[in-house]
Every structure is written in structure tokens, then in C-alpha cells.
Amino acid sequence: MYQIPREEWYDLTRAVNWTPKYVTEEELFPEEMSGARGIPMAEWETYDEPYKVTYPEYVSVQREKDSGAYSVKAALERDAYVDRADPGWISTMIAHYGAISVNEYGASTGEARMARFAKAPGNRNMAIFGALDENRHGQIQLYFPHANIKRSRQWDWAHKAMHTNDWAAIAARSFFDDIMFTRDAVAVSIMLTFGFETGFTNMQFLGLAADASNAGDHTFASLISSVQTDEARHAQQGGPSLKILIANGKKEEAKKLVDVSIWRAWKLFSVLTGPIMDYYTPLEHREQSFKEFMVEWIIIQFERQLADLGLDAPWFWEDLTNDLDITHHGMHLGVYFWRKTVWWNPAAGASPEDREWLEEKYPGWNKTWGKCWDVITDNLNNDREDLTLPETLPYVCNMSQLPIVGMPGDGWEVKDYQLELDGRLYHFASEADRWCFEQDPERYKQHQNLIDRFLTGQIQPADLSGALLYMSLGPEEMGKDAHDYEWAEGFKNKNKVG
Amino acid sequence: MAALPICLNFEGDFVLQLVGVDTEDTMDQVAEKCAHHTVNRRVAPQPEKVMRVRLHGSSESYPRDMKVSDAHWRLTETIDVIFADK
Ligand SMILES: [Fe+2]
Numbered sequence: 346m347y348q349i350p351r352e353e354w355y356d357l358t359r360a361v362n363w364t365p366k367y368v369t370e371e372e373l374f375p376e377e378m379s380g381a382r383g384i385p386m387a388e389w390e391t392y393d394e395p396y397k398v399t400y401p402e403y404v405s406v407q408r409e410k411d412s413g414a415y416s417v418k419a420a421l422e423r424d425a426y427v428d429r430a431d432p433g434w435i436s437t438m439i440a441h442y443g444a445i446s447v448n449e450y451g452a453s454t455g456e457a458r459m460a461r462f463a464k465a466p467g468n469r470n471m472a473i474f475g476a477l478d479e480n481r482h483g484q485i486q487l488y489f490p491h492a493n494i495k496r497s498r499q500w501d502w503a504h505k506a507m508h509t510n511d512w513a514a515i516a517a518r519s520f521f522d523d524i525m526f527t528r529d530a531v532a533v534s535i536m537l538t539f540g541f542e543t544g545f546t547n548m549q550f551l552g553l554a555a556d557a558s559n560a561g562d563h564t565f566a567s568l569i570s571s572v573q574t575d576e577a578r579h580a581q582q583g584g585p586s587l588k589i590l591i592a593n594g595k596k597e598e599a600k601k602l603v604d605v606s607i608w609r610a611w612k613l614f615s616v617l618t619g620p621i622m623d624y625y626t627p628l629e630h631r632e633q634s635f636k637e638f639m640v641e642w643i644i645i646q647f648e649r650q651l652a653d654l655g656l657d658a659p660w661f662w663e664d665l666t667n668d669l670d671i672t673h674h675g676m677h678l679g680v681y682f683w684r685k686t687v688w689w690n691p692a693a694g695a696s697p698e699d700r701e702w703l704e705e706k707y708p709g710w711n712k713t714w715g716k717c718w719d720v721i722t723d724n725l726n727n728d729r730e731d732l733t734l735p736e737t738l739p740y741v742c743n744m745s746q747l748p749i750v751g752m753p754g755d756g757w758e759v760k761d762y763q764l765e766l767d768g769r770l771y772h773f774a775s776e777a778d779r780w781c782f783e784q785d786p787e788r789y790k791q792h793q794n795l796i797d798r799f800l801t802g803q804i805q806p807a808d809l810s811g812a813l814l815y816m817s818l819g820p821e822e823m824g825k826d827a828h829d830y831e832w833a834e835g836f837k838n839k840n841k842v843g
Numbered sequence: 844m845a846a847l848p849i850c851l852n853f854e855g856d857f858v859l860q861l862v863g864v865d866t867e868d869t870m871d872q873v874a875e876k877c878a879h880h881t882v883n884r885r886v887a888p889q890p891e892k893v894m895r896v897r898l899h900g901s902s903e904s905y906p907r908d909m910k911v912s913d914a915h916w917r918l919t920e921t922i923d924v925i926f927a928d929k
């Protein structure tokens with residue numbers, strides 16, 4: 346049968362548009378769903394996505410890719426890699442799946458919103474593939490960990506986490522609710538794909554893929570490189586939207602969407618990817634430090650992309666760069682100290698050799714973060730595990746929903762950024778977190794963070810045990826030290842504090 | 844007497860914490876309650892020093908025998924606890 350060559354029909358079909366006769370344009374594309382911002386249809390028709398694909402191409406490529414990943418999994422399942430892997434690496438996978446899998450599925454609804462409501466025909470076309478991508482990502486990242494449930498109930502949190510009130514789940518939901526579940530199609534293309542996925546794809550997927558193959562985890566490496574190639578494609582939907590907004594006098598509005606999304610995404614990386622790269626991944630398998638990775642793959646890349654669009658770097662760029670020495674170390678220490686409140690087993694990553702590496706990558710680490718770890722280490726070596734566990738909750742930020750952290754030890758600098766609104770005192774971890782809130786107080790002000798819920802009696806009994814119940818963490822699920830404190834042994838017989 | 848939740852920032856620590864105090868507590872008692880969640884957990888004790896309480900970011904500490912009720916803190920007010928010579 347004769348087939349018309351691709352180049353003769355592709356441009357026509359990818360940009361199919363029509364003039365509605367039975368309903369008005371406003372009924373077909375309600376503003377709150379489409380977010381055209383008064384820019385006429387003719388302008389949206391100029392949307393030009395950089396990556397082009399046809400449906401048959403998509404299906405054949407994905408089929409081959411996924412069956413590759415599934416067959417690697419089947420083969421290695423017999424090899425029982427998971428039983429041999431370093432516990433720090435296991436924790437990495439369990440944390441990743443719990444934070445990501447269900448949100449991938451959620452992202453398919455964000456893509457579907459663009460596929461239906463974007464006024465740009467090219468965006469609608471791309472987003473159909475995006476919705477298929479995200480549905481597959483949800484499925485594959487639920488299916489793979491499922492095979493390990495027999496090993497530990499923590500693997501079940503791939504599906505369970507996002508349906509609980511675990512603090513990390515609240516933080517992730519707060520972010521994804523903001524950027525993909527409750528925004529119009531244009532904002533989704535900018536906040537989800539440009540702001541979050543561009544960075545996230547690099548961060549979590551490129552970085553983790555490298556660490557996974559170093560750690561010998563070929564199942565995980567093949568899975569995430571399959572996911573990453575999709576992300577790299579559908580993350581390109583935001584750029585053309587930005588071009589249209591900028592060309593039509595909406596530069597400031599566009600920039601605000603970009604900035605809020607980048608800041609909020611950064612906070613999520615700082616708690617998820619930061620500890621994994623600098624602490625959980627076994628020392629000998631670490632490729633780059635989190636900071637090095639962030640600078641090379643996030644900071645520099647965003648600067649270039651923003652400059653290409655004629656946008657300035659966000660006003661908080663310098664704060665973000667400075668925070669690369671602080672925030673993720675604080676998130677790690679917080680997750681470790683409050684380890685019972687997470688569904689994975691945090692690896693301390695604070696052995697003498699680890700600390701040498703940390704000092705090299707982050708000069709001054711020993712005099713700052715090291716001071717807190719000294720106390721923890723001594724307690725472990727003096728049979729005072731009880732003092733290495735909390736009796737209260739960390740204060741969490743009303744924007745990121747993550748602990749408010751800063752530099753400890755000799756460089757002590759921890760700051761609370763406050764805002765009083767309608768008689769309520771809000772606490773933020775940074776100027777930028779507060780700025781995000783101030784861009785749209787109506788949007789955020791009703792939200793209750795974990796502390797607000799505690800203080801309004803939603804957590805019972807009103808203590809840490811009640812908090813663990815509230816977070817749905819059963820005894821076999823709550824985190825413990827990944828290496829059973831083996832790392833602290835190296836400090837025995839060294840000089841003791843206290 | 845009334846319970847008052849506050850947001851604690853302890854010198855040398857890395858994180859703000861939720862701590863419950865009482866409006867009848869003196870500032871020394873507040874410092875003790877705060878130290879329970881911090882000192883010997885992530886901050887080494889400094890036995891030769893005293894712990895003083897101040898409003899977050901302020902340069903002046905409250906008198907040690909001052910009562911919480913006299914400090915007029917807001918709900919979840921943020922306070923610093925610092926080590927001082929006296
Ligand atoms: Fe995805």
C-alpha cells in the first residue's frame with residue numbers, strides 16, 4: 346500500500362486547528378483551563394515545538410525501549426541484585442519510587458490538560474505523547490519496586506507514600522498541586538515542563554542514572570534512562586509557550602511562573618536528590634557532588650536557556666547558589682535525625698572517610714555540619730541512641746513544607762522569614778519561599794503545614810508517636826539507620842566530646 | 844497558666860523546632876525546655892556558659908527571671924536561645 350511520506354503530512358497534522366461553529370471559542374477553551382491570557386488564537390498557532398514525533402514512531406520507539414527495560418528487570422530479578430546492593434543504594438531507590446511514581450501518574454493529568462485545553466495546536470499534539478509518557482512512567486515505576494515488596498514493606502511506599510500525610514509526601518503534593526494540578530494549560534507547560542522537568546530530568550535522572558550504573562544496578566539504570574529520554578522530549582513544551590507570552594507583552598507574568606517553579610523545584614531537589622548524591626550513594630560510586638552537579642546541570646543550563654529566551658536569571662539566583670553549601674546538608678541531617686518519619690532507611694554517610702570527602706567538596710563542612718554529627722556520633726559510641734532521635738517536630742516552612750534549616754556549628758546562621766497575614770504568623774525558610782507566597786497569598790494562605798495541623802489538634806496523641814500514626818508509618822516501615830550505625834565505629838577510640 | 848507553642852532557633856543547631864512552653868515559665872525555664880531538644884543531641888553543652896533567650900534576630904536578651912507572659916509573644920513566635928557568659 347502506498348504511504349504518503351512523513352514530511353508531506355506531518356506539519357499539517359501536528360498543527361490541526363479549526364474554527365468552532367457550535368460553541369464559542371471561550372466555551373471550547375475556558376480561560377481558567379486554557380490560560381491564553383488574552384493572546385489571540387492566531388498567535389498560539391505559531392507555537393513551534395522543537396521536538397517532532399509521529400504516533401507510529403512514538404509507539405515503536407517506546408515499545409522497544411520499555412521492553413528492553415522490562416527484560417533487564419526480568420533477567421536481573423533472578424540475579425537478586427537487590428539482596429547484594431549497599432543498603433544506602435536500596436534507600437535511594439525506595440525514597441525515589443515513593444516520591445516519584447505516583448506523581449508521574451499525576452503528571453499525565455497535567456499533560457492531558459494541555460492536550461485538551463492548550464490553544465496552541467502544536468502543544469496539544471505534543472502533550473498527547475506527554476500524557477502517554479507519564480502514564481507509562483507511573484506504571485513502570487510502580488511495577489519495578491513491586492517485585493521487592495517481599496523484601497521489605499518500605500518498597501510498598503512506591504504506591505503508598507503519596508496517599509499518606511507523611512511530611513515528605515505533604516511537601517511533594519504541595520509542590521505538584523501548585524505547578525501541575527491547579528494551573529491552566531499554559532502555566533503547566535511553563536511550570537511543570539520548563540521549570541521543573543528541565544531541571545529535574547537532569548538532576549534526578551541523569552545524576553541517578555550515572556550513580557546507578559556505578560553501583561551496578563542495571564535494572565534501575567535502564568529504567569531511568571528510558572524515562573529520561575521521554576522527559577528530555579516533553580520538557581520542551583514550555584519553551585515555545587514562553588516565546589509566545591514574551592512576544593505578546595506577557596514577559597513579567599511568564600517570568601514569575603518560571604521563577605516560582607524553579608525555586609520550588611530546587612527545594613524538592615534539596616531534600617530528595619541532595620542527600621542521595623552526597624550521603625546515600627556509597628562513597629566509591631559517587632560521581633560528582635550534589636553541588637557540582639547542580640552548578641553544571643541546573644545553574645548553568647538554566648542561565649543559558651533563560652538567556653536564549655531573553656529572560657534574566659531569577660532575582661534569587663545568588664541565594665540559590667549560596668544555598669548549595671547549606672540547604673541539602675540540612676535536609677539530610679533533618680531526615681537522618683527524624684529518620685523514623687520517612688519510609689526509607691537514611692544512610693548517615695558520615696564515616697571518617699565520608700567526612701573527608703565532604704570536607705574536600707564543601708570546605709568548612711567539619712566545623713559546621715560536622716559539629717552536629719560529632720554529637721550524634723559520640724552518642725552512638727556511648728550507647729545513647731535515644732539522644733540521636735527527636736522528641737519534637739522540626740519547624741516546617743509554609744511554602745516548601747520542608748524543615749527550616751541553616752548553617753550550624755561555628756558558622757551558625759539559621760533564619761526564620763516571617764509574614765503576618767489575617768492574624769496568622771507564617772514561617773518561611775528563605776526570602777524566596779516567602780516571595781513565592783507573596784505572589785499569590787490567596788492561593789497559599791489556607792494551607793496548613795504539619796506544625797499547623799499539630800497545633801490544631803489534627804495529630805493525636807499530640808506527640809511524636811501521634812505524628813508517626815498521622816503519617817501512616819508502621820513499625821516495619823519507619824526509617825532506621827541504613828547501616829545499623831556501622832559508620833560511627835570508625836570514630837571509636839578517637840577523641841571524644843562530652 | 845497557658846501552654847504556648849514557640850518556634851525555637853538554638854545557637855549552633857541547624858534547624859528550627861517546635862517547643863511547648865508555659866506562660867508562667869521564666870526565661871531560664873524556657874531555655875531549659877529548649878535545650879532538652881538540642882543540647883547533647885546536635886549541639887555540645889557549654890557548661891561554663893548560661894543560656895539566654897531573645898526574640899529571633901534581636902541583639903538583646905530577656906532578663907533571666909522574666910516570665911513568658913510578660914514577653915507578649917505571638918502564637919508560634921520564633922525565639923533564639925544563645926550561650927552567654929552571664
Ligand atoms: Fe515522567
Ligand SMILES: [Fe+2]
Nearest residue numbers: 452542576579
Ligand atoms: Fe515528565
